[in-house]
Amino acid sequence: MITMDNIIREGNPTLRAVAKEVTVPLADEDITLGTEMMEFLHNSQDPVKAEELGLRGGVGLAAPQLDISKRIIAVHVPSGDLENPEPTLSAVMYNPKILSHSVQDACLGEGEGCLSVDREVPGYVVRHNKITLSYVDAAGVKQKIRLKNYEAIVVQHEIDHLNGVMFYDHINAENPYALQDGVLVIE
Ligand SMILES: OCN(O)CCCc1ccccc1
Numbered sequence: 001m002i003t004m005d006n007i008i009r010e011g012n013p014t015l016r017a018v019a020k021e022v023t024v025p026l027a028d029e030d031i032t033l034g035t036e037m038m039e040f041l042h043n044s045q046d047p048v049k050a051e052e053l054g055l056r057g058g059v060g061l062a063a064p065q066l067d068i069s070k071r072i073i074a075v076h077v078p079s080g081d082l083e084n085p086e087p088t089l090s091a092v093m094y095n096p097k098i099l100s101h102s103v104q105d106a107c108l109g110e111g112e113g114c115l116s117v118d119r120e121v122p123g124y125v126v127r128h129n130k131i132t133l134s135y136v137d138a139a140g141v142k143q144k145i146r147l148k149n150y151e152a153i154v155v156q157h158e159i160d161h162l163n164g165v166m167f168y169d170h171i172n173a174e175n176p177y178a179l180q181d182g183v184l185v186i187e
Pocket residue numbers: 058059060061062065108111112113114115116153154157158161
């Protein structure tokens with residue numbers, strides 16, 4: 001089971017490496033890894049288990065954060081309303097690739113954090129508002145989906161990890177809250 005002890009922190013060179021594509025059909029070890037990454041996200045969002053296991057809550061995780069330089073990410077975005085517990089996005093994605101994106105940019109009003117960064121780094125992280133994404137799913141099937149707003153932000157954060165990019169690389173050093181005209185701020 002993955003815990004915080006398995007998550008490498010900034011300074012580890014793996015976080016700055018470009019991760020390698022996984023072979024398709026998927027190897028058993030890659031399928032198992034994806035399952036464990038998703039299990040971590042579920043546990044991290046469960047108040048009892050997160051407390052028990054000392055987990056920071058996360059809506060996404062990338063294999064390089066486990067010191068495994070492979071193009072595998074897991075995302076699990078809860079719906080947020082208890083009436084409808086279905087997550088808005090829940091997937092393990094192998095070899096995810098952004099095929100196209102909106103001209104419209106967006107950022108989270110509260111900025112971003114990262115399980116591999118043990119400090120607050122304030123500022124807007126400007127990303128694409130909408131993306132068209134291809135990936136291979138846990139069944140080995142090629143998927144093509146469109147995401148927008150928060151879900152698109154989360155997936156871009158994870159894909160950045162596959163390319164050695166950290167969220168704060170996007171923050172304007174002179175003025176962390178500088179915003180170009182027209183950037184959508186997602187609260
Ligand atoms: O890489 C996953 N991770 O460090 C957990 C936090 C994920 C995340 C946080 C804020 C906005 C987008 C994504």
